Amino acid sequence: MPKQLFVGLDMGASRTKVAVIDQDGQLIGHAVKKSGIDFSATAAACLDASLEMAGATRADIVNAVSTGYGRANVAFVTETSKTEIGCLAKGCYHYFPEAITIIDIGGQDNKIINLDSAGRRSNFKMNRKCAAGTGAFLEEMASRLDISLEEMNGLARQSEEMLKIGSYCTVFSATEVLESIRNGKKVTDIVKGLFYSVIKRVLEMDAITERVVMTGGVVAHNPYIVEMAGEMIGRPIMLPPLPQLTGAVGAALYARDGSWQQTVITAREKS
Amino acid sequence: MTTEQKNIRKKLQATDQMNRIMTVYFYGLNEAATSGNKKVAWCTSVGPAELLRAMGFAVHFPENHAAMLGATRMSTDMIPAANAIGYSPDICSYLTADIGAYLKGITPLSKAYKGIESIPKPDVLVYNTNQCRDVQDWFAWYAREFSVPIIGITSPKNINEVSSAHIDDVTRQIEALVPTLELISGHKLDMDRLRETVSLSRQCTELWKEVLETATATPAPLTFFDGTIHMGPAVVLRGTPEAVEYYQVLLAELKQRIAEGVGAVEDESLRIYWDGMPVWGRLRQHSDLFAGLKANVLASTYCSSWIFQAFDAQDPFRSMAKAYLELFIVRSDAYKEKYIKEMLAKFRIDGIIYHDAKTCPCNSNNRYGMPQRLEAETGIPALVISGDLNDLRCVSDEQTKTNVEAFIEQLEEGK
């Protein structure tokens, strides 16, 4: 008898994430890959990797839901899509069933979502049309500083005197950074300043409640940003087990909780 | 929610008649400008059009022309030409699109109406700053370009209650326009004709109001997107019998839809209010986006801005002044909030969308905390989307789509 599994596919502008859960909502398989230009191929590769981790096959999939920037582009296994805002909310509430503010820092955009104690969204905001405060901002700055994204967290931690970046425009910030390099500022201090700038941009998007959860790739790869954010708001930040996968987990939970009789057949036919 | 499903809004039959009267209007305007059989006045959308019409001017509305540039998606290519001569990308993109198009010698009128080669050259430019300062700067550019007089009304702004002092002020300013207009038109103002024009404007207004209020029905027989197109005659033909006749026809069709239980959007399940300008180059996409989600954007501040109930044929000057002052855009946030709150109740709205138009602060009512205040007061969820009326460089389709879909999800889950 096949297992009863549910898949969430989060096709982000920068990374594709897949989560496989069982009926109890346990995450039993997952994968993250660069979205690249062939969304379908990336999605398929992520799905196979997560199924392998779960020790399952496509025949075990009962239902699947897609989300994220490319949610409508990927037809395989999914019949239904939800927005990433809905999925982040669902994923976070699964881990923290209380009134929370979710701060998601993704590759291309940021989101702030407020949930009431029943898990209902009371409001949400996405950043506007610029890169300020997103992963794209950090990527751009890392390339200006000629360092890798992976190094940033470690460098920021070593900072002794953080650089203050005043502008919220990526181009203006880059100028500020270049000027600091010319003036002999240490890379560690610059990187910490960049982290600080990201958090500030996000916090000015909306009012936040008492309990704050952070998610997204930037958060997953830079735990120091989470510590800094906690210091800035004066209380610890809560993190789901795999912050980058929260949207995918939310999508998988939608797949589990939705009406999926119809999809069962479709999913199997397609596998 | 499946993203596949498409649910397009239904076409209104009256559209053909509207197109006919708009065609006659544009050819008439062109005729006036090319043959000189009538003097041409340019007027801001809520400028003293009644006076101009009564004095025999053919009246051109540059905002209407700019909206056409937007709706035909020509505007974004025109704007840079105006930016290059010093008109910032941060100011009104009606202004920059219109002036840019002029600089490039392009007009959507030529495409839509064979034989029309350019916008009608003005004999006088008449503005009212009740909506913004940009209109004055916009007209001033053309006044220099064509060496024609520019006159207008400098309106009080941010008004809580329209007082008799405000009305006195604007009345005197309208009256002061008359001598110049008489000089340019070559004839004296005929008060009977003015009364008649004001009366026709009032009739047009009443009908337009009734048209918009048909959307109080469930399902609503029209959408905001229909409204932005069908308000054309209320903007450019107010004060004429053609506009009145047109809205009688449109109203009858909408009433028929109500009687038959026909909605503009299939299976309307959510009722949305739109505050702010439309994104002209995205009318179709936005209309399809909402219809596909079974949400009807059925009422708006924008379309309702052409309701002027103060018009009174017995007292034309003062009533014009009052009408131009009572306008939503001229009012304080306290008034605006009260107004929107009433609209939300009247149209039984589930959610409100504020369009934060990058280049039009005057029509972007989200910038001083209003969405938060109104949401707290009414419990009706709000969404702000960033965009612009004409400058598509400021529009992110993907962000709009995700925002709207997430908002509709939120409303559905909260139901």
Ligand code: SF4
């Ligand atoms: S109100 Fe806005 S769109 Fe209209 S003319 Fe003024 S700035 Fe332009």
